[in-house]
Amino acid sequence: MLMLTQLFACASLDILEADLDPKVPVDNVERVMAMNHWGLLGRIFVKHGRESWLAKLNWQHDLLSDNLTLSTSLGGVVAKLRYSEQGILVSDSDGNMRVTSNDELQSLLGYSPPLQHLKFWVRGVPSSAFDVERRHTNPLGAQVFNQDGWSVKLERFVLSADVVLPTRITLIKDELKIKLVVDDWAV
Secondary structure, three states: OHHHHHHHHHOOOOOOOOOOOOOOOOOHHHHHHOOOOEEEEEEEEEEEOOEEEEEEEEEEEOOOOEEEEEEOOOOOEEEEEEEEOOEEEEEOOOOOEEEEOHHHHHHHHOOOOOHHHHHHHOOOOOOOOOOOOEEEEOOOOOEEEEEOOEEEEEEEEEEEOOEEEEEEEEEEEOOEEEEEEEEEEEO
C-alpha cells in the first residue's frame, strides 16, 4: 500500500486542457474507426471497493492485437497484457507469459476489465458491439454515455493527426472506477 501511495504521489494527474471545441466533428468517428495502428502513453488509476492502484501505461494497438504494458513510476514493468480475438496473454514482472481466460484475469485483478470495449472507449467512441444507452455532453464539455452497464466519461480532447481524441477517460461500473490519463497519442 505504501508503494501505491508513493506511485500516486510521483504522478501528477494534471494535464493541460486543449483549446479545442469539445464537440467532436461528425466524421471524426469515421476517422477514429479507420485508425489501424495507434499507441498511447499515459497513466491508469483503478479503484475497486477499498483497494486502488496507479501505474504507467504504454498501449500499442494494431489490426491483430492490443498490447498493454503496466509499469511503476520508475519504469519497472509490473505486467504485460496482450489480447485479441484469439485470447488473452499475461506476462508477469519476471517475463513469464501465459494464456489467461477472462475468469482468470478477473481472479488475478480482483475485477473484470472491459477489454472488449477499451480499444473503442479510449479513442472516444462507443464500442460497436453494444448499443449506447444514453449520450450527452455536460456543461464542461465532457462527453458521457452508458454502454454494457458502464458509465463512460470522455474529457479534455486533443487533435492528433487530424483526429480528435480524449486525454482523460473515466469508466465506472458498480464499485469499480478506472481512470486513464493520456499524456501522448501516437497516431
